[in-house]
Amino acid sequence: MLKTIKPKNARSKRAMDAREPKEIEDARTCIFVKGTHVGERAGPAMKDLMALKRPHAISFSKKNTVRPFEDTSSFEFWAQKNDASLFVVAQSTKKRPDGLTFVRMYDGKVLDLVEVGVDNFVGMAELKTPKCTPGHRPLLHFASPLFDTHPRYIQLRSLLIDFFNGQVTPEVHTKGIEHVISITTAPVPENLNLTAESVSGGKTPLPKVYVRSYTISQQASSKDGAADAAHRPSSSLKPTPSSSSTSNLRPLTLTPMGPSLDLTLRRHTPPDAELLRLALKRPKLAQASVQKGLGKKKKNLEVDEMGDLRGRIHVGKQDLRGLEGKRMKGLRGEQQEAVVMDLDGEGSGGEEEEPVRKKSKKARTE
Numbered sequence: 001m002l003k004t005i006k007p008k009n010a011r012s013k014r015a016m017d018a019r020e021p022k023e024i025e026d027a028r029t030c031i032f033v034k035g036t037h038v039g040e041r042a043g044p045a046m047k048d049l050m051a052l053k054r055p056h057a058i059s060f061s062k063k064n065t066v067r068p069f070e071d072t073s074s075f076e077f078w079a080q081k082n083d084a085s086l087f088v089v090a091q092s093t094k095k096r097p098d099g100l101t102f103v104r105m106y107d108g109k110v111l112d113l114v115e116v117g118v119d120n121f122v123g124m125a126e127l128k129t130p131k132c133t134p135g136h137r138p139l140l141h142f143a144s145p146l147f148d149t150h151p152r153y154i155q156l157r158s159l160l161i162d163f164f165n166g167q168v169t170p171e172v173h174t175k176g177i178e179h180v181i182s183i184t185t186a187p188v189p190e191n192l193n194l195t196a197e198s199v200s201g202g203k204t205p206l207p208k209v210y211v212r213s214y215t216i217s218q219q220a221s222s223k224d225g226a227a228d229a230a231h232r233p234s235s236s237l238k239p240t241p242s243s244s245s246t247s248n249l250r251p252l253t254l255t256p257m258g259p260s261l262d263l264t265l266r267r268h269t270p271p272d273a274e275l276l277r278l279a280l281k282r283p284k285l286a287q288a289s290v291q292k293g294l295g296k297k298k299k300n301l302e303v304d305e306m307g308d309l310r311g312r313i314h315v316g317k318q319d320l321r322g323l324e325g326k327r328m329k330g331l332r333g334e335q336q337e338a339v340v341m342d343l344d345g346e347g348s349g350g351e352e353e354e355p356v357r358k359k360s361k362k363a364r365t366e
Contacts, residue, residue: 028086028162030057030084030163031079032050032058032059033066033090034064035090035092036065036091037092038092039097039099041098041118043090047123048259054134066089068115069101069113069267079105084105086162086163087101089101089103096117099116099117100118102115102116106278107279109275112271113268114269116156116264117266120260122259124257124259129215132179132215136177136178137166138164138181138213140160140164142183142184144184145188146188146207151270152206157183178215180214181214182211185209208263209264211260215257216254217252217253
Protein backbone atom coordinates (compact mmCIF):
# COMPACT_ATOMS: atom_id res chain seq x y z
CA MET A 1 0.00 0.00 0.00
CA LEU A 2 1.07 3.59 -0.60
CA LYS A 3 1.96 5.64 2.44
CA THR A 4 0.30 8.98 3.05
CA ILE A 5 2.50 11.94 2.14
CA LYS A 6 2.03 15.43 3.49
CA PRO A 7 1.81 18.12 0.79
CA LYS A 8 4.93 20.25 0.44
CA ASN A 9 3.41 23.06 -1.63
CA ALA A 10 0.06 24.45 -2.67
CA ARG A 11 -0.03 22.49 -5.92
CA SER A 12 0.34 19.11 -4.21
CA LYS A 13 -2.23 20.14 -1.60
CA ARG A 14 -4.78 20.92 -4.32
CA ALA A 15 -4.08 17.53 -5.91
CA MET A 16 -4.68 15.76 -2.60
CA ASP A 17 -7.85 17.75 -1.93
CA ALA A 18 -9.18 16.71 -5.33
CA ARG A 19 -9.02 13.08 -4.21
CA GLU A 20 -10.97 13.69 -1.02
CA PRO A 21 -14.62 12.51 -0.84
CA LYS A 22 -17.12 14.98 -2.30
CA GLU A 23 -20.85 15.40 -2.06
CA ILE A 24 -21.04 15.10 -5.87
CA GLU A 25 -18.24 12.85 -7.07
CA ASP A 26 -16.32 13.32 -10.29
CA ALA A 27 -16.53 10.93 -13.20
CA ARG A 28 -15.15 7.47 -12.42
CA THR A 29 -11.79 6.64 -13.93
CA CYS A 30 -11.47 3.12 -15.32
CA ILE A 31 -8.21 1.19 -15.77
CA PHE A 32 -8.08 -1.43 -18.52
CA VAL A 33 -5.71 -4.30 -17.70
CA LYS A 34 -4.49 -7.11 -19.96
CA GLY A 35 -3.98 -10.53 -18.46
CA THR A 36 -1.33 -13.06 -19.39
CA HIS A 37 -3.41 -14.17 -22.39
CA VAL A 38 -6.10 -11.86 -23.78
CA GLY A 39 -7.89 -13.85 -26.49
CA GLU A 40 -9.29 -13.05 -29.91
CA ARG A 41 -12.55 -11.45 -28.77
CA ALA A 42 -11.81 -10.16 -25.27
CA GLY A 43 -8.93 -7.90 -26.37
CA PRO A 44 -10.78 -5.99 -29.14
CA ALA A 45 -13.91 -5.80 -26.94
CA MET A 46 -11.91 -4.17 -24.16
CA LYS A 47 -10.39 -1.74 -26.67
CA ASP A 48 -13.82 -0.60 -27.90
CA LEU A 49 -15.13 -0.26 -24.34
CA MET A 50 -12.13 1.94 -23.61
CA ALA A 51 -13.06 4.11 -26.61
CA LEU A 52 -16.53 4.64 -25.15
CA LYS A 53 -15.10 5.43 -21.70
CA ARG A 54 -12.62 8.09 -22.86
CA PRO A 55 -11.35 10.50 -21.62
CA HIS A 56 -11.77 8.84 -18.20
CA ALA A 57 -9.79 5.73 -19.20
CA ILE A 58 -6.28 4.47 -18.47
CA SER A 59 -4.76 1.60 -20.44
CA PHE A 60 -1.97 -0.66 -19.21
CA SER A 61 0.07 -1.66 -22.25
CA LYS A 62 1.99 -4.49 -20.55
CA LYS A 63 0.47 -7.82 -19.62
CA ASN A 64 -0.03 -8.49 -15.93
CA THR A 65 -0.46 -11.69 -13.94
CA VAL A 66 -3.70 -10.92 -12.14
CA ARG A 67 -6.32 -13.15 -10.55
CA PRO A 68 -9.21 -10.88 -9.55
CA PHE A 69 -11.15 -13.52 -7.61
CA GLU A 70 -8.11 -14.74 -5.67
CA ASP A 71 -5.90 -11.71 -4.95
CA THR A 72 -7.07 -8.08 -4.99
CA SER A 73 -3.94 -6.39 -3.63
CA SER A 74 -2.85 -5.27 -7.11
CA PHE A 75 -6.18 -3.48 -7.73
CA GLU A 76 -5.98 -1.67 -4.41
CA PHE A 77 -2.45 -0.48 -5.23
CA TRP A 78 -3.40 0.70 -8.75
CA ALA A 79 -6.58 2.37 -7.53
CA GLN A 80 -4.75 4.40 -4.90
CA LYS A 81 -1.92 5.35 -7.25
CA ASN A 82 -4.09 6.42 -10.22
CA ASP A 83 -7.19 7.58 -8.30
CA ALA A 84 -9.36 5.06 -10.16
CA SER A 85 -12.46 3.21 -8.96
CA LEU A 86 -13.16 0.84 -11.88
CA PHE A 87 -11.18 -1.91 -13.59
CA VAL A 88 -11.77 -4.02 -16.67
CA VAL A 89 -9.55 -7.11 -16.96
CA ALA A 90 -9.35 -9.05 -20.22
CA GLN A 91 -8.09 -12.59 -19.76
CA SER A 92 -8.61 -15.86 -21.63
CA THR A 93 -7.92 -19.31 -20.22
CA LYS A 94 -8.69 -22.82 -21.35
CA LYS A 95 -11.47 -23.17 -18.80
CA ARG A 96 -12.89 -19.64 -19.25
CA PRO A 97 -12.04 -18.32 -22.74
CA ASP A 98 -12.54 -14.67 -23.76
CA GLY A 99 -13.42 -13.34 -20.34
CA LEU A 100 -13.97 -9.76 -19.17
CA THR A 101 -13.95 -9.02 -15.44
CA PHE A 102 -15.47 -5.78 -14.13
CA VAL A 103 -14.05 -4.67 -10.76
CA ARG A 104 -15.62 -1.86 -8.74
CA MET A 105 -13.77 -0.15 -5.91
CA TYR A 106 -14.82 1.92 -2.91
CA ASP A 107 -12.42 3.81 -0.65
CA GLY A 108 -9.46 1.91 -2.07
CA LYS A 109 -11.04 -1.51 -1.47
CA VAL A 110 -12.70 -3.95 -3.84
CA LEU A 111 -16.48 -3.68 -3.55
CA ASP A 112 -17.69 -6.34 -6.00
CA LEU A 113 -16.63 -8.24 -9.13
CA VAL A 114 -18.52 -9.57 -12.16
CA GLU A 115 -17.03 -11.82 -14.83
CA VAL A 116 -18.66 -12.20 -18.25
CA GLY A 117 -17.71 -14.21 -21.31
CA VAL A 118 -17.66 -12.64 -24.78
CA ASP A 119 -19.46 -15.09 -27.07
CA ASN A 120 -19.83 -12.78 -30.06
CA PHE A 121 -18.27 -9.43 -30.89
CA VAL A 122 -18.64 -6.85 -33.68
CA GLY A 123 -16.23 -3.96 -33.36
CA MET A 124 -16.63 -0.29 -34.17
CA ALA A 125 -14.12 -0.56 -37.04
CA GLU A 126 -16.25 -3.16 -38.82
CA LEU A 127 -19.27 -0.83 -39.00
CA LYS A 128 -18.63 2.05 -41.40
CA THR A 129 -21.09 4.39 -39.73
CA PRO A 130 -20.77 7.75 -37.89
CA LYS A 131 -19.42 7.56 -34.34
CA CYS A 132 -20.27 9.59 -31.26
CA THR A 133 -18.08 12.33 -29.81
CA PRO A 134 -15.67 11.03 -27.13
CA GLY A 135 -16.66 12.06 -23.63
CA HIS A 136 -20.42 12.28 -24.22
CA ARG A 137 -22.64 10.42 -21.80
CA PRO A 138 -24.78 7.73 -23.43
CA LEU A 139 -28.44 7.05 -22.92
CA LEU A 140 -28.74 3.62 -21.27
CA HIS A 141 -31.72 1.40 -22.02
CA PHE A 142 -32.28 -1.82 -20.03
CA ALA A 143 -35.02 -3.89 -21.67
CA SER A 144 -35.65 -6.95 -19.52
CA PRO A 145 -37.56 -7.67 -16.28
CA LEU A 146 -34.52 -9.57 -15.00
CA PHE A 147 -32.70 -6.28 -14.35
CA ASP A 148 -35.30 -5.54 -11.65
CA THR A 149 -35.88 -9.02 -10.20
CA HIS A 150 -32.81 -11.27 -10.47
CA PRO A 151 -29.87 -10.45 -8.12
CA ARG A 152 -27.21 -11.30 -10.73
CA TYR A 153 -28.69 -8.94 -13.32
CA ILE A 154 -29.35 -6.24 -10.72
CA GLN A 155 -25.64 -6.28 -9.85
CA LEU A 156 -24.66 -6.17 -13.53
CA ARG A 157 -27.00 -3.27 -14.19
CA SER A 158 -25.58 -1.26 -11.28
CA LEU A 159 -22.03 -1.90 -12.45
CA LEU A 160 -22.75 -0.92 -16.07
CA ILE A 161 -24.43 2.30 -14.94
CA ASP A 162 -21.33 3.23 -12.95
CA PHE A 163 -19.12 2.28 -15.89
CA PHE A 164 -20.89 4.35 -18.58
CA ASN A 165 -21.92 7.22 -16.31
CA GLY A 166 -19.84 10.36 -16.67
CA GLN A 167 -19.85 13.72 -14.98
CA VAL A 168 -22.99 14.42 -12.96
CA THR A 169 -24.87 17.38 -14.46
CA PRO A 170 -28.01 19.09 -13.12
CA GLU A 171 -29.58 19.35 -16.58
CA VAL A 172 -29.22 17.48 -19.87
CA HIS A 173 -29.73 19.02 -23.30
CA THR A 174 -31.48 16.72 -25.75
CA LYS A 175 -29.13 17.65 -28.58
CA GLY A 176 -26.17 16.61 -26.45
CA ILE A 177 -27.30 12.97 -26.41
CA GLU A 178 -25.52 11.48 -29.40
CA HIS A 179 -25.69 7.73 -28.76
CA VAL A 180 -27.72 5.16 -26.89
CA ILE A 181 -26.61 1.82 -25.47
CA SER A 182 -29.33 -0.84 -25.42
CA ILE A 183 -28.83 -3.75 -23.00
CA THR A 184 -31.27 -6.64 -23.33
CA THR A 185 -31.40 -10.31 -22.42
CA ALA A 186 -32.47 -13.49 -24.15
CA PRO A 187 -36.03 -14.77 -23.54
CA VAL A 188 -36.51 -15.65 -19.88
CA PRO A 189 -37.19 -19.38 -19.25
CA GLU A 190 -40.32 -20.19 -17.30
CA ASN A 191 -38.48 -22.40 -14.80
CA LEU A 192 -35.78 -19.81 -14.02
CA ASN A 193 -35.19 -19.33 -10.29
CA LEU A 194 -35.24 -15.59 -9.65
CA THR A 195 -33.56 -15.96 -6.24
CA ALA A 196 -30.50 -18.00 -7.32
CA GLU A 197 -27.34 -15.91 -7.33
CA SER A 198 -24.88 -18.43 -8.81
CA VAL A 199 -24.80 -19.94 -12.24
CA SER A 200 -23.85 -23.40 -11.03
CA GLY A 201 -26.44 -23.36 -8.25
CA GLY A 202 -29.41 -23.47 -10.61
CA LYS A 203 -30.24 -26.13 -13.15
CA THR A 204 -31.44 -23.58 -15.71
CA PRO A 205 -28.63 -21.51 -17.30
CA LEU A 206 -28.97 -17.75 -17.09
CA PRO A 207 -29.99 -15.92 -20.30
CA LYS A 208 -27.34 -14.11 -22.29
CA VAL A 209 -26.92 -10.34 -22.23
CA TYR A 210 -26.86 -8.40 -25.51
CA VAL A 211 -25.17 -4.98 -25.61
CA ARG A 212 -25.81 -2.82 -28.69
CA SER A 213 -24.67 0.77 -29.38
CA TYR A 214 -26.45 3.20 -31.71
CA THR A 215 -25.97 6.80 -32.78
CA ILE A 216 -28.96 9.13 -32.66
CA SER A 217 -29.82 11.41 -35.56
CA GLN A 218 -32.79 13.76 -35.59
CA GLN A 219 -33.69 14.90 -39.09
CA ALA A 220 -36.80 16.26 -40.72
CA SER A 221 -38.29 14.18 -43.50
CA SER A 222 -37.88 15.49 -47.06
CA LYS A 223 -41.62 15.21 -47.73
CA ASP A 224 -42.53 17.53 -44.84
CA GLY A 225 -39.75 19.96 -45.77
CA ALA A 226 -40.92 20.22 -49.40
CA ALA A 227 -44.53 20.74 -48.33
CA ASP A 228 -43.59 23.53 -45.93
CA ALA A 229 -41.39 25.28 -48.51
CA ALA A 230 -44.20 25.21 -51.11
CA HIS A 231 -46.61 27.13 -48.83
CA ARG A 232 -44.08 29.75 -47.72
CA PRO A 233 -43.19 32.93 -49.63
CA SER A 234 -39.88 32.97 -51.45
CA SER A 235 -38.47 35.61 -49.05
CA SER A 236 -39.11 33.57 -45.89
CA LEU A 237 -37.59 30.17 -46.37
CA LYS A 238 -36.19 30.04 -42.83
CA PRO A 239 -38.15 27.90 -40.37
CA THR A 240 -40.35 29.82 -37.96
CA PRO A 241 -40.99 28.71 -34.38
CA SER A 242 -44.28 26.89 -34.00
CA SER A 243 -46.74 27.59 -31.24
CA SER A 244 -47.24 23.94 -30.35
CA SER A 245 -44.35 21.91 -28.91
CA THR A 246 -45.44 18.73 -30.66
CA SER A 247 -44.89 20.20 -34.10
CA ASN A 248 -41.16 20.65 -33.37
CA LEU A 249 -40.65 16.95 -32.69
CA ARG A 250 -38.89 14.96 -35.38
CA PRO A 251 -38.52 11.21 -35.72
CA LEU A 252 -35.28 9.74 -34.38
CA THR A 253 -33.08 7.46 -36.42
CA LEU A 254 -30.85 4.89 -34.73
CA THR A 255 -27.76 3.80 -36.63
CA PRO A 256 -25.62 0.88 -35.37
CA MET A 257 -22.30 2.28 -34.20
CA GLY A 258 -20.69 -0.61 -32.35
CA PRO A 259 -19.50 -2.36 -30.37
CA SER A 260 -21.99 -5.23 -30.29
CA LEU A 261 -21.41 -7.78 -27.52
CA ASP A 262 -23.07 -11.07 -26.61
CA LEU A 263 -22.18 -11.76 -22.99
CA THR A 264 -22.60 -14.79 -20.73
CA LEU A 265 -22.62 -14.36 -16.97
CA ARG A 266 -19.89 -16.31 -15.18
CA ARG A 267 -18.32 -15.85 -11.74
CA HIS A 268 -19.19 -12.99 -9.44
CA THR A 269 -18.49 -11.70 -5.95
CA PRO A 270 -21.34 -9.85 -4.21
CA PRO A 271 -20.49 -6.69 -2.26
CA ASP A 272 -19.83 -6.88 1.45
CA ALA A 273 -22.83 -5.71 3.47
CA GLU A 274 -20.92 -3.28 5.68
CA LEU A 275 -18.88 -1.87 2.80
CA LEU A 276 -22.03 -1.50 0.68
CA ARG A 277 -23.76 0.38 3.50
CA LEU A 278 -20.87 2.86 3.64
CA ALA A 279 -20.86 3.21 -0.15
CA LEU A 280 -24.58 4.03 -0.25
CA LYS A 281 -24.42 6.45 2.67
CA ARG A 282 -25.32 10.00 1.71
CA PRO A 283 -23.98 13.14 3.41
CA LYS A 284 -26.22 15.47 5.33
CA LEU A 285 -27.74 18.17 3.16
CA ALA A 286 -27.51 21.87 3.86
CA GLN A 287 -30.41 23.75 5.41
CA ALA A 288 -31.21 25.47 2.11
CA SER A 289 -31.49 22.10 0.36
CA VAL A 290 -33.74 20.74 3.11
CA GLN A 291 -36.07 23.73 2.79
CA LYS A 292 -36.33 23.12 -0.96
CA GLY A 293 -37.61 19.63 -0.30
CA LEU A 294 -34.42 17.79 -1.24
CA GLY A 295 -33.75 16.37 2.20
CA LYS A 296 -35.77 14.42 4.74
CA LYS A 297 -39.50 15.05 4.48
CA LYS A 298 -40.77 17.30 7.23
CA LYS A 299 -44.21 17.22 8.79
CA ASN A 300 -46.83 19.43 7.09
CA LEU A 301 -44.31 20.51 4.41
CA GLU A 302 -44.46 19.49 0.77
CA VAL A 303 -43.13 20.63 -2.59
CA ASP A 304 -45.63 21.04 -5.40
CA GLU A 305 -45.09 20.32 -9.11
CA MET A 306 -43.70 23.81 -9.71
CA GLY A 307 -41.01 23.35 -7.05
CA ASP A 308 -42.60 25.72 -4.50
CA LEU A 309 -42.51 24.80 -0.82
CA ARG A 310 -45.97 24.73 0.76
CA GLY A 311 -46.81 24.36 4.45
CA ARG A 312 -49.97 23.55 6.39
CA ILE A 313 -50.76 25.38 9.66
CA HIS A 314 -53.13 23.85 12.23
CA VAL A 315 -54.99 26.47 14.33
CA GLY A 316 -56.58 25.57 17.67
CA LYS A 317 -60.20 26.14 18.67
CA GLN A 318 -61.00 29.84 18.97
CA ASP A 319 -63.50 31.53 21.33
CA LEU A 320 -65.69 33.87 19.29
CA ARG A 321 -68.00 34.97 22.11
CA GLY A 322 -66.07 38.16 22.80
CA LEU A 323 -65.67 39.05 19.14
CA GLU A 324 -66.98 42.53 18.33
CA GLY A 325 -67.81 43.26 14.74
CA LYS A 326 -68.41 46.50 12.95
CA ARG A 327 -71.85 47.97 13.57
CA MET A 328 -73.96 48.40 10.47
CA LYS A 329 -76.96 50.63 9.93
CA GLY A 330 -79.17 47.65 9.16
CA LEU A 331 -78.46 46.11 12.57
CA ARG A 332 -79.48 49.13 14.64
CA GLY A 333 -82.59 49.10 16.81
CA GLU A 334 -84.40 45.82 17.46
CA GLN A 335 -82.28 43.66 15.14
CA GLN A 336 -79.02 44.80 16.75
CA GLU A 337 -80.33 44.15 20.28
CA ALA A 338 -81.66 40.72 19.24
CA VAL A 339 -78.27 39.74 17.81
CA VAL A 340 -76.50 40.86 21.00
CA MET A 341 -78.94 38.86 23.14
CA ASP A 342 -78.39 35.71 21.05
CA LEU A 343 -74.62 36.00 21.30
CA ASP A 344 -74.73 36.49 25.07
CA GLY A 345 -77.14 33.61 25.55
CA GLU A 346 -79.76 35.75 27.26
CA GLY A 347 -83.44 35.70 26.56
CA SER A 348 -83.50 31.98 25.83
CA GLY A 349 -85.98 31.33 28.66
CA GLY A 350 -88.66 33.26 30.52
CA GLU A 351 -90.50 36.35 29.40
CA GLU A 352 -89.03 38.55 26.79
CA GLU A 353 -88.55 42.17 27.80
CA GLU A 354 -89.65 44.77 25.33
CA PRO A 355 -86.64 46.74 24.26
CA VAL A 356 -86.67 50.43 24.88
CA ARG A 357 -86.73 52.31 21.65
CA LYS A 358 -84.89 55.53 21.29
CA LYS A 359 -86.93 58.45 20.11
CA SER A 360 -85.92 60.05 16.94
CA LYS A 361 -84.81 63.63 16.78
CA LYS A 362 -88.06 64.65 15.06
CA ALA A 363 -90.24 63.10 17.78
CA ARG A 364 -88.29 64.85 20.58
CA THR A 365 -88.84 68.24 19.00
CA GLU A 366 -92.57 67.70 18.86
